Amino acid sequence: MPQTMTAVRKVKPEKGLVVEDIPIPVIGPDDVLVQVEAAGICGTDLHIWNWDRWSSRRVKPPLTLGHEFAGTVVEVGGRVSTVSVGDYVSAESHITCGMCYQCRTGQAHMCPNTVIIGVDREGGFAEYVVVPEKVIWRNDRDKIPPEIACLQEPFGNAVFSTMNQDITGQSVGILGCGPIGLFSIGIAKASGASSVLASDINQFRLDLATKMGAQQVFNPTKFSGDGDGGIVDAMVSANGGFGIDIILEMSGAPAAINTAFKAVRNGGVVVLFGIPSKPVEIDVAENMIFKNLTVHSLNGRRIFDTWYKTRWLLSEGLVDLRPLITKKIKLEEINESMPLLEDGQVCKLVVIPEHKSAPQASERAVSKTPDPNIKGTVVHR
Ligand SMILES: [Zn+2]
Ligand SMILES: [Zn+2]
Known part of the structure; x- marks a missing residue:
């Protein structure tokens, strides 16, 4: 497994994004490492690209963007028990605290302590992304290909x-x-x-x-x-x-x-x-x-209630999302693609990262990832 990867990042508090090589992130005991196969660009990413009022208050560069993705698990932490290397997965991007009133009463989508992948912590516009086991969602590759699986998050x-x-x-x-x-x-x-x-x-x-x-x-x-x-x-x-x-x-x-x-x-x-x-x-x-x-x-989506309904609608072919994918792009093409989204002349753009190696388990050391503590919720625009 290589030591570095290509990632699309906000590196400075200004408009635009930078494509750069960074070390492949290290997982903690409760995390899995996902090799990203497809990632959807969202209106939220456009806001961050533009560095508007909302994003300049919320996002703390440097940060890898991307919260809609699908891929293959290549490493699992020592305490992970329900996800295995080789699993084909997506993720609920909202990591909720599990302890507040909303979380404890089945309303985690309103958790005031939410940490969002690709907004508050490293995201999926990269070859690899670290995801806590508790937000992993397993997909069926035969029924939902990566470019559709990555859209389950906003579809929810x-x-x-x-x-x-x-x-x-x-x-x-x-x-x-x-x-x-x-x-x-x-x-x-x-x-x-x-x-x-x-x-x-x-x-x-x-x-x-x-x-x-x-x-x-x-x-x-x-x-x-x-x-x-x-x-x-x-x-x-x-x-x-x-x-x-x-x-x-x-x-x-x-x-x-x-x-x-x-x-x-x-x-x-x-x-x-x-x-x-x-x-x-x-x-x-x-x-x-x-x-x-x-x-x-309404805001957000019921976690994980909407994921079950989403899987049913997409895997049974009840809703076909293929007409909504206007274009597939490389990580390196994100900056030039953002104005297309801004003009409203494309629907979904899906990033397909090019990998230096095929999915494979790694024997890298596993250490602790610090928990980001930025709070709040985000909307898909
Ligand atoms: Zn909570
Ligand atoms: Zn989104």
Whole structure:
């Protein structure tokens, strides 16, 4: 086994990333070393690449990015009992404390002590990544190839927000067709939604929405206002003249949030999952109280509940994610690929690291990895 590896890192508090050779990380007794075969680039990585307000407060360089990955276990620590060398795995990127109120009541996705792989500790945009045994998820290579297996992590967010309510036989509106919104279209179809209507301001994404199974797609920029001839009327009339049963707001755009509350039927459900960048004005009386709405504001994914549902949806072929992988790239191509993501002209980019050697167990010494202690939660944008 080689001693060094290629990794994509934020090395300084400024825009951009650096591809460099660093020592292969050393595992602790409760860790496994994964040779990365595929890693998805997420909106969160774009924020860190850009070094925006959020990431400059949260991320402490130097740091290897990447929290969506799949690969093969090549080393296990002395106390690891459920994972073996050769296992084909992914990981839940959120490492939770297990001891706080949320963790102890089955709500670990809200753990205030969460440490995130690729945000708070070394990530998977590298040939190898160290992962604690407790967040390892075993995959079936025959059913889910690496480029799909690495997408289970963000897909779980869509599973959480879409399957949070009973959608069988319901009309579903999905506002915002980034990766999570597009995943949700497939999940809603697979879960028996009677119809799925989707909206986005980007035609490339609307074409993908149709591929994922949306019956009708809407571009809000083609409509003026919310009244006659507006997008709300268009969506309601496409739904047989009725308000939509369930609306998933996945964009975070203030206009779309208002569309969600107007296009939903009286007594319907609105799920707020997209993250607005600033406070949003809503007519609470007219568009919430008088409509007797149920509103869910959701973030993250249920650990590990959503992983089981994700495995079922993907391994049984109920949702096909292949149309959403726009391009596979090398580690060395990340910097030039980020602007493509920023322009919204690609959906998922999957990094395929080139390896100096095939997966094999190593006999390197195992020592203790210090625990990072940065806290909080992160969102997939
Ligand atoms: Zn906790
Ligand atoms: Zn992500």
